[in-house]
Amino acid sequence: MKQQRLLVSLLLGCTLSLSAGAAWAEVERYVIDTKNAHAFIQFKISHLGFSRLLGRFDRFEGQFSYDPQHPAVSKVEVSIETASIDSNHAERDKHLRSADFLDVGKYPKARFVSRSYTEQADGKGVLEGDLTLHGVTRPVTIETRALGHGPDPWGGYRRGFEGTTRLVLKDFGIDYDLGPAAREVELFLSVEGVRQK
Amino acid sequence: MLRSTRQRFGSIAILFHWGIALGVVVLYALGLYLDELGYQDPWFNRAMDLHKGLGMLLFAAILARWLWRRVDVQPVPLETYSAFEQWSARMMKAVLYLLLVLVPLSGYLISSAEGQPIDVFGWFHVPALISGLPEQADVAGEVHGFLAHLLIALAVVHALAAIKHHVFDHDDTLRRMTFRPLRSSSRE
Numbered sequence: 001m002k003q004q005r006l007l008v009s010l011l012l013g014c015t016l017s018l019s020a021g022a023a024w025a026e027v028e029r030y031v032i033d034t035k036n037a038h039a040f041i042q043f044k045i046s047h048l049g050f051s052r053l054l055g056r057f058d059r060f061e062g063q064f065s066y067d068p069q070h071p072a073v074s075k076v077e078v079s080i081e082t083a084s085i086d087s088n089h090a091e092r093d094k095h096l097r098s099a100d101f102l103d104v105g106k107y108p109k110a111r112f113v114s115r116s117y118t119e120q121a122d123g124k125g126v127l128e129g130d131l132t133l134h135g136v137t138r139p140v141t142i143e144t145r146a147l148g149h150g151p152d153p154w155g156g157y158r159r160g161f162e163g164t165t166r167l168v169l170k171d172f173g174i175d176y177d178l179g180p181a182a183r184e185v186e187l188f189l190s191v192e193g194v195r196q197k
Numbered sequence: 198m199l200r201s202t203r204q205r206f207g208s209i210a211i212l213f214h215w216g217i218a219l220g221v222v223v224l225y226a227l228g229l230y231l232d233e234l235g236y237q238d239p240w241f242n243r244a245m246d247l248h249k250g251l252g253m254l255l256f257a258a259i260l261a262r263w264l265w266r267r268v269d270v271q272p273v274p275l276e277t278y279s280a281f282e283q284w285s286a287r288m289m290k291a292v293l294y295l296l297l298v299l300v301p302l303s304g305y306l307i308s309s310a311e312g313q314p315i316d317v318f319g320w321f322h323v324p325a326l327i328s329g330l331p332e333q334a335d336v337a338g339e340v341h342g343f344l345a346h347l348l349i350a351l352a353v354v355h356a357l358a359a360i361k362h363h364v365f366d367h368d369d370t371l372r373r374m375t376f377r378p379l380r381s382s383s384r385e
Contacts, residue, residue, distance in 0.1 A: 088311065090309065090313060090328075091245070091307065091334070093311065094338055177237060178236055179236075
């Protein structure tokens, strides 16, 4: 009797996990691996036209869903702590956090929510969505590349992308005069997601 | 008379006093100025370098003054001071000394927040000993600005009190912090 019950519950458990597994095969859900820092949001901006300044946002979080059969239904959502801007210079970062630029007291979060995604056979894609920065929400287009996916050595499953986009700072209400060479900022995104069970 | 006596301040204390007073006023003005400068201004970097370099030197002078004060004789309050004047002068002195340490210290914590040392006119660097505290540069910046305003406000009160003693009470309060002879010279 006891054995029978055990058998039933085992069978039931297998069926449940199988059907759940089938659902995962359609839309995979990933959490961006910021915990172990396998994701980066870097920016690049011209310094007077002579060189380019690089920096990054150290704290953000996000997730995405991905359907290998129908990439177009994929979705991404990322939330960035604006105060975590880091260009390796305390006074500059303080200035960038101030009301002259990001105004992090007033706008502590920047947010990206995808609207559409297209992917070619070679992995290159275009991700469109809305970016909210400095309190202004505008559509942005990110050129992406699917880099790879598969099981990791620690029993998980990962999937990674890269992306670049350009923003005109003034479009987001950031109009501090850095000179004509520095009106646009380039963003480079490197994102690795860990699949959720 | 390098050292102070019970009646008056010595040359070293006088030079420290007026040198640091001048430094505080110059740094305050420079601080207000560099806050207004835009990125394109020719003084944008220079004013900041000057403020930081002078600030670190002034910080060293303040610490040296504090050390000297410990080995020097302390002039006693004038007999003509009321109990309130004695008490308020002592409180003011304590708060001014405290602010003279906290203002440069908070400034130091802004620039060193991400581990970079502070360059003093290319002569030497002050290493970043404390960095990476949560919101260090921003919090230190707020504190630096607020305490600097407070320091100037209290220094004005301190100066007005000295002028009051000099002009209205005709006593030696101000004179004994200068190289001029005391009015009550019999007491020297």
